[in-house]
Amino acid sequence: MQTHKTLLAWQRAHAVVLQVLELCRKHWQPSASAVFNQLQRAALSVQLNIAEGYAVRSSRRFRNHLVIAYGSAVETSDLLELLEESQLVPGDVVAKAVATARESQALVMGLLKKVRRE
Numbered sequence: 001m002q003t004h005k006t007l008l009a010w011q012r013a014h015a016v017v018l019q020v021l022e023l024c025r026k027h028w029q030p031s032a033s034a035v036f037n038q039l040q041r042a043a044l045s046v047q048l049n050i051a052e053g054y055a056v057r058s059s060r061r062f063r064n065h066l067v068i069a070y071g072s073a074v075e076t077s078d079l080l081e082l083l084e085e086s087q088l089v090p091g092d093v094v095a096k097a098v099a100t101a102r103e104s105q106a107l108v109m110g111l112l113k114k115v116r117r118e
Contacts, residue, residue: 004054009107013047013069016076016104019097027089035088039079045072046104050111059118066112073105 004010020043024036046069053065080101084094 004051007050007054007111009069009104009111010047010050010054012100012104012107013043013050013073016097016101017043017047019100020076020080023083023089023093023097027083027093029088032083032086032088035079035082039076039083042072042075042079043101045069046076046108050108059115063112063115066108066115070105070108070112073101073108077101077105 005014020039024040028036049065049069049072053062053069056062056065077098080094080098083089084091084098
């Protein structure tokens with residue numbers, strides 16, 4: 001039986017979560033705690049909405065969860081870029097996470113388009 005973990009979109013979202021957690025662990029700054037907290041929530045939201053939507057086994061509900069996941073993926077990329085622009089995290093550290101986040105974002109959109117056609 002397949003699980004949500006077989007979805008490439010979930011796998012990339014999971015990779016983003018791991019990168020974000022490491023980034024926050026190494027570069028956390030109390031003055032920017034709101035940004036770091038929101039980044040973690042947004043990244044988790046992508047992964048968990050894909051998982052929850054897949055689990056409900058309803059195309060309509062899965063679509064709704066994917067819409068939320070896509071919005072959170074966009075938010076994750078924006079927050080990562082903000083950390084770089086504000087020089088809270090070095091650019092080379094953020095670049096890898098941004099690339100993975102954008103790939104995740106594209107995969108969620110592709111999955112959403114596929115589910116809409118069904």
